[in-house]
Amino acid sequence: MSDSHRSYTDLVRDFYLVFQPIVLVDPSLKSQIEDYEVLLREKSTNAFPYKDFEYIIGNNEGNSVLLQWFSAELRHVCLCMPQVKIDINLNPQQLLFDSTLNFLNNLEDLADRINVEITETPSRVASMNNATMTEKLREIVGLGFSATLDDVDSGDNNLNVVTQSAPILIVSSSHCLHLMANRLHK
Template identity: 40%
Template sequence: MIEDITRNKCELVEDFYLVFQPIFKICPAGSPKIVDYEILLRAADHRFPKDRFQNIIKNEKQNGIFLTWFAEEVVELALRFPQKRFDINIEPQQLFYQSTWDFFSKLSLYSDQFIIEITERAPLYFEYSSKNAIILESSLSKIKSLGYKVALDDVGSGQNSLGEVVKNYQNIDRLKFSMVCFNNMDDQLELNFLKSWIKLSKEYELEIVVEGIETKEMSGKLLEDSCYCLQQGFYWQVPEGVDSLG
């Protein structure tokens, strides 16, 4: 039985590894400062294994096997880098599974080092009769009760809408806004849209991270327009292995 579990685990997460992309605090004066690192999953081709991962989270058993491996990796991180903080992406689909909540409970010993980042994708596979069966509000509250900070990824897209932010702001610490989602939009229109999210974040006392910063000009434009926020993207640093954490 133990041999079967070990073999299944090895096959499921074969060639998976983690990389890290820093999030910087940018101010008009002073040097940029790293506040935390987003943990990103990669496979043999050095890309996010999207199709494999979506297949993994189709059911409880596979999700549990993956999170058992992932927990080992992130606990080692917490112990090795006790002064650093990391962001963990969780799909709404995973919130259906007890194995995910077991993962949160196990990791709660180090909850002050982790931000749980809920992605924008609506759940695809579940045993309930309606997608409305997932209640984001209760999930966020439960995660917060375990001592974690909570972020919503790619606000303004998918199910991480303005309405969800307003409804759940008391259980949210950070919003993430992706410039990549608006690559085909006029620059000024894109900036105005971002400003509205920054204004909302200030009103509700939430951090906001602008991700997808790819050029010096893009980063500087935010400062020119007084969009003081956290920044993340290839301009600052591409995702790198654990040795990059120092």
């Protein structure tokens, strides 16, 4: 085992998951939990591990270690709570690695319970353009997952990606949905 692999494993051991309920409120103000957004946290700070996360997803090897752990955690939750639907976040950078497709293939049997949200984080890789993003979204949806662009109009999730990918995804931004509705009515 390489030193970097051991380092990635040690970092991931400090992570845990938080399940934030997404509540649907109808016009009569009745509410129910629609699903849960899965949030990554580190034990030492109880916050998102920005620095360690960026380091780990910097290459396929680190991303693979993280996603193997993540897959095991998600399977455990889905086994313990068989009716729960969850939203997982993937950084656009992760879409460029084979380990991410392997992760999704491994969870394909749970695809009807998992929505994949692509975060707005700007990609550090020049090869992540709108066409590449659309191709990756098609792969995710092709495996049976639903896909969402998170916080459209910030970071890499811009209106060009939305218009190219519209038939295959859900958009997470009331601002963007309003813009799209206005555009359709013109």
